[in-house]
Amino acid sequence: MVDAAANTRAELIALIPRLRQFALAMTGNRADGDDLVQDVLERALTRLHQYEPGTRLDSWVYRIAQNCWIDHVRKLKSRAKLVVVDPDADAPGIDGDAAMNASLTLSKALAVLAQLPEEQRVVVVLVQVDGYSYREASEILGVPEGTVTSRLSRARATLSAEVFGEHA
Amino acid sequence: MTQISDEELMAFADGALDEARARVVGALVAGDATLARRVERLRAGTAALKGAFAGQLDLQAPERLRAIVEKAPVNVVPLKPRRPSARVWASLAAAAACLVIGFGLGRLGGGAGLFEMRGDHALVAAGDLRGALENSASGSGVGDARIALTFPQADGGYCRVFRIDRGARAATAGLACKAHDDWTVVALGETGASGHGGIEQAAADIPEAVLQAAADRQGGDALDARAEAAALGAHWKTR
Numbered sequence: 229m230v231d232a233a234a235n236t237r238a239e240l241i242a243l244i245p246r247l248r249q250f251a252l253a254m255t256g257n258r259a260d261g262d263d264l265v266q267d268v269l270e271r272a273l274t275r276l277h278q279y280e281p282g283t284r285l286d287s288w289v290y291r292i293a294q295n296c297w298i299d300h301v302r303k304l305k306s307r308a309k310l311v312v313v314d315p316d317a318d319a320p321g322i323d324g325d326a327a328m329n330a331s332l333t334l335s336k337a338l339a340v341l342a343q344l345p346e347e348q349r350v351v352v353v354l355v356q357v358d359g360y361s362y363r364e365a366s367e368i369l370g371v372p373e374g375t376v377t378s379r380l381s382r383a384r385a386t387l388s389a390e391v392f393g394e395h396a
Numbered sequence: 397m398t399q400i401s402d403e404e405l406m407a408f409a410d411g412a413l414d415e416a417r418a419r420v421v422g423a424l425v426a427g428d429a430t431l432a433r434r435v436e437r438l439r440a441g442t443a444a445l446k447g448a449f450a451g452q453l454d455l456q457a458p459e460r461l462r463a464i465v466e467k468a469p470v471n472v473v474p475l476k477p478r479r480p481s482a483r484v485w486a487s488l489a490a491a492a493a494c495l496v497i498g499f500g501l502g503r504l505g506g507g508a509g510l511f512e513m514r515g516d517h518a519l520v521a522a523g524d525l526r527g528a529l530e531n532s533a534s535g536s537g538v539g540d541a542r543i544a545l546t547f548p549q550a551d552g553g554y555c556r557v558f559r560i561d562r563g564a565r566a567a568t569a570g571l572a573c574k575a576h577d578d579w580t581v582v583a584l585g586e587t588g589a590s591g592h593g594g595i596e597q598a599a600a601d602i603p604e605a606v607l608q609a610a611a612d613r614q615g616g617d618a619l620d621a622r623a624e625a626a627a628l629g630a631h632w633k634t635r
Contacts, residue, residue: 237466240465241465241466244461253449262460262461266460266464269461269465273464276550277550331448332444334448334451336448337445337449356446357445357446357449359446361412362407362410362412377407377412378403381403387441387445388438
């Protein structure tokens with residue numbers, strides 16, 4: 229019992245870096261991102277009794293993160309704009325001679341993500357940044373796998389245009 | 397048949413197609429430079445996005461965020477009160493049956509010095525209550541203090557529901573959890589004396605505050621007699 233609880237806490241701490249990355253990608257800046265992570269951790273801790281040991285803790289926490297994010301959006305929407313990007317920091321997204329090796333600066337990536345509707349952004353972050361499978365993303369978001377695919381496909385068209393400076 | 401939708405090509409590039417379909421699409425992509433280029437582009441987009449975040453994955457979580465997890469109280473009480481689970485009710489109903497018998501045997505009088513305020517203002521059990529919490533099986537007790545049941549906490553250790561008879565009509569019920577050497581009293585409430593109205597009435601006699609506190613902390617089913625005897629024998633140490 230003690231070990232299980234201590235393990236869960238240790239696992240939760242180990243998830244913090246990934247949660248911060250997720251939150252950064254979703255909110256567009258560190259400060260809002262870390263506020264989101266704080267909410268996620270606090271909510272997860274108060275619901276630790278609902279977590280079934282032996283199931284994937286990360287999926288469970290990401291589901292909580294998704295719900296916290298929805299709450300955050302409501303708060304953030306009352307503020308000006310999601311993205312805080314340094315406008316001068318951006319080289320164009322295209323890597324001159326070889327488009328296939330296109331590289332993105334973080335601020336450019338955040339700016340591109342911020343252009344996506346939230347429901348598309350979260351799918352892109354889960355699948356492309358975090359590396360979840362379509363199925364895992366559908367479980368975390370509580371939507372059918374086909375919905376994940378179609379949202380991702382629409383998002384990819386936008387991303388491709390932004391990253392490569394042309395339409396796919 | 398040879399038609400590949402944008403979504404399917406994307407799923408192929410992401411490795412999300414099932415094996416059979418991936419083989420079909422893979423063959424088509426291999427024989428079509430345009431398709432191959434689109435797959436490359438999809439993968440490059442993901443790689444670029446991943447790369448943008450790659451340097452951001454600080455392996456060390458900031459202290460402020462770590463502290464939230466590390467310093468959370470042993471039992472984080474939900475902000476909104478929960479109804480006690482059916483499990484708690486069932487445990488209490490069963491335990492109440494023991495109480496009805498137990499209180500019939502309890503002696504009257506006494507009751508002084510059952511609680512103590514520790515230096516840090518924690519309320520801890522003392523005297524007969526401490527003795528009962530430490531050494532009595534559920535259904536028995538010391539003096540006027542009677543133990544109702546024992547359950548494991550979500551984060552380790554044990555909690556026990558107790559009652560203290562205060563004459564024919566009144567009783568105090570509470571929840572105490574073992575922390576280090578003391579039984580910290582985490583909830584207390586007034587209730588009618590036990591012994592009347594049967595099992596359900598006795599369970600209902602446990603005050604709401606005590607039930608809530610029990611439900612908030614409960615990390616497993618109430619211990620049966622054998623498990624309780626073992627825990628008692630180990631002086632409530634969980635490791």
